[in-house]
Amino acid sequence: MFKIINREEMAEGTVILNEIEAPLIAKKARPGQFVILKANETGERIPLTMADTNIEKGTITIIFMVVGKSTALFKTLQVGDSYQDVIGPLGKPTHLEKLGDVICVGGGTGIAVLHPITRGLKQAGNHVTAIIGSRNKDLLILEDKMRAASHELHVCTDDGSYGHKGFVTDVLKKILNEKNDQIKLVVGIGPVPMMKFVSLVTKEFNVKTLVSLNPIMIDGTGMCGGCRVSVGGKNKFACVDGPEFDGHEVDFDELSLRLQAYLEDEKQCHDHFCKCQD
Amino acid sequence: MSGLMEENMAKNEKIPRQQMPEQAPLVRKNNFNEVPKGYTAEMAIQEAKRCMQCKKPACVEGCPVGVDIPGFIKHVSNGDFTKAISKLWEKNSLPAVCGRVCPQENQCEGKCILGKKGEPVAIGNLERFVADYEREKQLATRPEKAEPTGKKVAIVGSGPAGLTVAGDLVLKGHDVTIYEAFHKPGGVLVYGIPEFRLPKEIVFSEVSGLEKMGVNVQLNTVVGRIVSIDELFEQGYEAVFIAVGAGLPTFLNIPGENLIGILSANEYLTRANLMKAYLFPKYDTPVVRGKKVITIGAGNVAMDAARTALRLGAETSTIVYRRSREEVPARQAEVHHAEQEGVKFHFLTGPTKFLGNDKGRVVGMEGLKMVLGEPDSSGRRRPVPMKNSEFELECDLAIIAVGAGANPLLTQSTDGLALNKWGYITADPETGKTSKKGVWAGGDIVTGSATVILAMGAGRQAADSIHQYLSWGW
Numbered sequence: 001m002f003k004i005i006n007r008e009e010m011a012e013g014t015v016i017l018n019e020i021e022a023p024l025i026a027k028k029a030r031p032g033q034f035v036i037l038k039a040n041e042t043g044e045r046i047p048l049t050m051a052d053t054n055i056e057k058g059t060i061t062i063i064f065m066v067v068g069k070s071t072a073l074f075k076t077l078q079v080g081d082s083y084q085d086v087i088g089p090l091g092k093p094t095h096l097e098k099l100g101d102v103i104c105v106g107g108g109t110g111i112a113v114l115h116p117i118t119r120g121l122k123q124a125g126n127h128v129t130a131i132i133g134s135r136n137k138d139l140l141i142l143e144d145k146m147r148a149a150s151h152e153l154h155v156c157t158d159d160g161s162y163g164h165k166g167f168v169t170d171v172l173k174k175i176l177n178e179k180n181d182q183i184k185l186v187v188g189i190g191p192v193p194m195m196k197f198v199s200l201v202t203k204e205f206n207v208k209t210l211v212s213l214n215p216i217m218i219d220g221t222g223m224c225g226g227c228r229v230s231v232g233g234k235n236k237f238a239c240v241d242g243p244e245f246d247g248h249e250v251d252f253d254e255l256s257l258r259l260q261a262y263l264e265d266e267k268q269c270h271d272h273f274c275k276c277q278d
Numbered sequence: 279m280s281g282l283m284e285e286n287m288a289k290n291e292k293i294p295r296q297q298m299p300e301q302a303p304l305v306r307k308n309n310f311n312e313v314p315k316g317y318t319a320e321m322a323i324q325e326a327k328r329c330m331q332c333k334k335p336a337c338v339e340g341c342p343v344g345v346d347i348p349g350f351i352k353h354v355s356n357g358d359f360t361k362a363i364s365k366l367w368e369k370n371s372l373p374a375v376c377g378r379v380c381p382q383e384n385q386c387e388g389k390c391i392l393g394k395k396g397e398p399v400a401i402g403n404l405e406r407f408v409a410d411y412e413r414e415k416q417l418a419t420r421p422e423k424a425e426p427t428g429k430k431v432a433i434v435g436s437g438p439a440g441l442t443v444a445g446d447l448v449l450k451g452h453d454v455t456i457y458e459a460f461h462k463p464g465g466v467l468v469y470g471i472p473e474f475r476l477p478k479e480i481v482f483s484e485v486s487g488l489e490k491m492g493v494n495v496q497l498n499t500v501v502g503r504i505v506s507i508d509e510l511f512e513q514g515y516e517a518v519f520i521a522v523g524a525g526l527p528t529f530l531n532i533p534g535e536n537l538i539g540i541l542s543a544n545e546y547l548t549r550a551n552l553m554k555a556y557l558f559p560k561y562d563t564p565v566v567r568g569k570k571v572i573t574i575g576a577g578n579v580a581m582d583a584a585r586t587a588l589r590l591g592a593e594t595s596t597i598v599y600r601r602s603r604e605e606v607p608a609r610q611a612e613v614h615h616a617e618q619e620g621v622k623f624h625f626l627t628g629p630t631k632f633l634g635n636d637k638g639r640v641v642g643m644e645g646l647k648m649v650l651g652e653p654d655s656s657g658r659r660r661p662v663p664m665k666n667s668e669f670e671l672e673c674d675l676a677i678i679a680v681g682a683g684a685n686p687l688l689t690q691s692t693d694g695l696a697l698n699k700w701g702y703i704t705a706d707p708e709t710g711k712t713s714k715k716g717v718w719a720g721g722d723i724v725t726g727s728a729t730v731i732l733a734m735g736a737g738r739q740a741a742d743s744i745h746q747y748l749s750w751g752w
Contacts, residue, residue, distance in 0.1 A: 028504050038461060044553060044562040045461075069562055085461040087498045218553070218563075221459050221500055222685050223525035224545035228536060235529065235536070240687055254536055257638030261538040265564030272559040 001082040002037075005059060011139045014066050015109060016075055017051070023058030025088045031116035032094030032212065032244055035060065036220045038085040039073050046070050047217040049243065050089070051112035051142075060086075063112035063141065069269040090220045091243045094210070098125040099184035103175060104150065105168050105198050106132045107190025111142050113212055114189040119149040121187070127151055131171045133190075137162035169197045176205045183207050188247060192256050199247030209247035213238045215255060216262070230254050295397040296325040303618040307588045310473045310556055313615060317407040319357070326355035329399045332391060337401060340389035342735030343442070345369045347386060347401055354404055363412040366405060367421055371445030371488060372438065372734065374413060374480045375467060377406025380731045381609050413483055420491055424451035429748045432457060432515040434501045434688065437465020438730045439521035439721030441485065442737030443744070444493045450745050455494040455515075457501050462552060465523055467730070469552040470544070472582050474589070478551070502688035507695075507717060517716050517744045520703060521737065524722035526683040530574065534632030535678075539566050539640035543575070543583045543679035550586050568675025571595045572643060574629055575679035576605075577727075581612040583677045584621045595621050596671070600628040600648050600661040624671070626650070628663060632676060643671045682727050689723075702726060710740030718744055 006019035025035060034049040052061040066075050077083070094117045102121050106114035111132050122128045130150035134140040135158045147153045154171045155163030164171060168190075176183060186209045188198035195211040202209040215227040215238050222240035229238050230251035236242060299315045300306075306313050317325065329351045337347045346365055353362035366373045382388070382402040390398030412418050429452050433440045436458040448454045462468050464481040489495060501507070501522075510518055527542035529535055541549075546565065549555040553563035571587040573580045576599035587595045597616070599606065602625050606613060617623075626648040633642040647667035650659035684701035696704040696713035703712055703719040710718040720736030722728055 024504055042554075042561045073562075085498050087459070087461070087500060089503055090500065218545060218548055219460065221525075222687050223527065224548055225527045225529065225542045226545045228529075230536060235531075254638070258536065258538060260638075261566070262564045265558065269559040269562055269564065 001084060002086040003082045004077055004079055005057075007077075007079050010063065010141045013075075015063065015139065015141055016066065016071075017061060017063045018074070018077070019054075019059045019061045020083060020086060021058060022060050022086050022088075025086065026053040026055050026058050026060050029053045029060060029089035030093030031096065031120045032113075033089035033091050034220070034243060035062070035086050035088030035090065036217065037062070037074070037083050037087075039070070039077065040084050043073065043084070044070055045085075045087075045218055045220070046074075047090070047214070047220055047239070049091075049113040049212060051115060053116075060088075063109055065109045068266045069273045072270065072273060087220065091239060092241070094120065094187075094244060096120040096124045100126065101179070101182040102126045102128055102185040102187070103172065103183055104128060104130045105172055105186060105188040105190070105194075106130070106146070107168055107194040108134055108139065109141065110190030110194070110212075111146065114187065115142055115145055115149060117187055117189075118146060121185075122149055122151070126184075129175060130154070131156065131168045131175075133157065133168040133194075135159065167197070168194065169201050172198060173201050176201065176207065180205050180207070185210065186247075187211075192252055192259065195247060195250075196252035199250065199252070203248050210244050211247040211250060212243045213245060213250065213255060214243070215258060229258075293324065293328050295328065295400055296321045296403070298400075298403055303615075303620070306474065307585075307619040310589055312477055313474050316410055317403055319359070319407075319411070322354055322359075322404060322407040323357055325400050325404060326351045328392065329355065330391060336389035336391060337386040337399070340386040342385065342731050343369050343738050345386075345405075350408065351399070351401070351404060354408060359408055359411045360415075360417045362408045363418045364421070366408060367418075369738075370405075370734070372441060372484050373405050374409035374484055375438070375476065376731055376734070377402050377404075377409060378476050378480075379467075379471060379729075381729060383610065385731065413480070420487070421449055423449055423491065426453070427451040427748065429453065429517075430455070430515045431517045431519065431744060431748070432510045433519045433521065434507075435459075435465060435521040435523060435721075435723075436463040436485070436495065437521060437523050437721060437733065438467065439523075439733035439737040439740075440465070440519065441488060442734040443519045443521070443720070443741045445488055445491070446738060446741035447744060448488065448491050448493050450741075452745075452748065453494075454492070455496060457499040457505075458495065458497050459500040460552065461497050463495050463497065465521075469548045470579065470582070472547065472551055472586050473556075474585070475582065500687070502691040507688075507692045507714075511716065517718065517747060519710070519737075519740055519744065520688065520712070520717065520719040520723060521721045521733070522685060522688050522723050524682040524684055524702075524727045526685040527678070528681045528683055529678055530629060530680065532629060532631055534634055534640070537632055537634040537640040538638050539568065539674055540632060540676045540678065541566065543573070543579045543677050544682065546583055546677050547579070547586065550590065556586075556590060565590065566675050567591050568673065569593045570673045571675045571677065572598050572671060572673045573677040573679055574598050575681070576601075576623075577607045577679060577681070578609060578612055580677075580679035581608045581616045581621075583679050585616055585619060587675065587677070588619055588621065592675070596624055596673075597621060598624045598627050598629060598643070598645065598671070600626065601658065602626055602650060605658050626661065628661060630668075633670070640673060640676055643673055643676060645669060645671065682722075684723060684726070700726070708739065709743035710736060711743060716747075
């Protein structure tokens with residue numbers, strides 16, 4: 001059992017942070033890696049990339065948005081409750097090295113995944129510009145932490161309720177126009193459409209781009225291929241070959257379609273859960 | 279053959295082999311309950327009396343773990359089922375599993391002398407009966423453990439090979455820990471083989487038997503990620519047995535394979551079995567429930583997938599295989615069960631492309647008819663496509679069951695472990711020793727996809743070798 005020792009509602013009751021006791025995972029995890037969590041006996045296995053780890057406390061932190069049955073179930077777990085199963089660290093860590101000027105772009109809860117990578121890139125000696133965005137002010141997370149993890153932070157909201165009005169790609173494009181030659185790497189993490197458009201923008205400028213993919217997963221150890229994605233025309237398993245890939249090589253449209261495989265089932269399961277909660 | 283023996287044979291042949299009662303095909307194809315219902319005590323005794331009690335029993339030679347078959351059967355024929363299970367446990371820590379999933383026709387029963395003229399003794403059914411009887415009554419005591427040796431052994435993977443090694447070494451007094459990546463123990467026994475062939479309760483009961491003997495089982499532990507083999511040695515383990523199986527699904531690499539509704543058999547069966555998607559939405563994991571289902575491949579895994587599809591509501595479940603019926607690698611009993619339940623077979627058929635709709639879902643498969651050509655390196659006649667034989671098959675779920683490869687997760691993270699060109703671990707066939715000191719390997723990660731009992735046989739040999747090493751050195 002993996003006990004929750006800290007819980008925060010970060011936005012409107014839809015974005016939740018859990019700090020979970022998992023000392024062995026905390027010790028081994030590196031930025032970019034994920035865990036698979038299962039709340040209880042009847043639960044499904046859900047992959048979430050770790051937002052943070054604390055070796056001294058022996059904890060890992062996950063941040064998730066409530067979107068379906070399993071995350072709604074996770075939301076009901078309070079401090080002192082436990083996840084039945086937490087498996088990890090899984091996937092390949094982000095390759096962190098000194099490159100020069102880099103840009104980290106995060107959208108929605110993707111900012112949680114982006115944060116340790118941004119911090120890692122700064123610690124490796126890079127000059128880091130961060131661009132984060134969300135639909136509105138209330139859904140924006142980790143602004144302070146991202147400010148501390150970068151040299152320069154730009155904030156956007158789709159509706160203009162805070163920071164720049166518009167998409168993260170607008171700001172990205174502007175910066176790339178100004179200092180294209182200097183930027184050595186762009187990391188983009190967020191919803192699939194955001195990562196797709198970030199990759200399209202950087203492709204124009206020919207800047208190397210890493211994205212962290214979130215396909216459907218079951219085991220997370222490479223034994224089923226449920227998480228397969230087309231990268232450079234080849235099949236890759238995101239759980240063992242990724243989750244990070246070259247954004248210019250990823251077939252985002254296929255990934256979008258595949259993420260919808262169980263939409264109707266997910267709705268049925270969620271409705272069933274809500275009925276039981278009443 | 280002596281005169282007396284011939285006389286005995288004639289006598290024993292007269293008792294017919296006891297048929298296992300089964301759920302009727304049209305009933306069972308709608309549920310996940312076990313198909314064969316098992317022997318009654320009377321049937322078991324009757325069947326046990328057919329055994330000739332050979333002086334040099336060929337059946338034992340056919341058993342990869344060397345169970346004293348006439349010995350346990352003698353106890354069954356006397357109605358002493360508790361002594362029978364003790365006899366089985368001497369050589370086999372998983373009798374309830376083996377009695378169900380071993381291909382006995384190629385092993386113990388294939389060698390039974392009664393099979394030369396009539397039907398062999400139903401050794402598998404008897405083994406199963408004895409194990410089930412004990413699970414219900416709990417009368418027997420586990421074999422005596424040797425004095426603790428103080429030596430720690432780590433086993434990576436809790437499938438049939440890992441469980442066998444654990445059972446053997448704990449009896450010899452060693453301190454045994456199994457590391458399992460999944461949240462349940464059993465490997466292919468829980469994620470692969472469906473409930474209707476092997477109820478999961480039985481697997482968990484066999485594992486808990488090992489735990490009662492002192493085996494420590496660590497779930498949710500992906501060796502290679504959370505801990506490396508070298509770190510296990512640093513933690514005080516003196517020997518490591520790698521039994522991670524061949525869990526890397528093979529895909530066909532044809533156009534359209536990433537459409538929604540096309541799953542590896544590993545994914546399909548893991549969802550259905552381990553995650554209990556057949557109980558959705560009581561259990562949270564969904565699985566594609568196709569109406570027109572095709573399964574590519576004809577091994578045991580393909581039969582399991584095709585039969586699972588029927589139970590999940592398929593109107594048609596079709597096996598597509600590029601060779602002919604003669605080359606089908608699945609157990610005869612599985613093919614027979616599948617046919618009885620209504621699974622259709624398209625032989626000499628090879629898929630070339632999957633077709634999808636605008637939502638990215640699979641709606642059909644294009645294929646070619648095949649003819650068999652010259653034998654290939656495996657000795658089987660190679661299928662060759664026939665010109666102008668293109669055809670289409672409608673489907674809304676396609677399951678790819680064309681075999682598995684070596685999962686590289688563990689081997690890539692371990693220095694000094696020699697692999698062959700397919701990524702399997704190179705191990706001494708007699709002992710299971712690898713190129714890395716203190717490390718053994720066995721089961722599918724050495725041989726490629728094989729059977730439960732062969733993995734157990736490899737485990738048995740490795741356990742003997744590990745015991746020797748811990749006693750006297752490498």
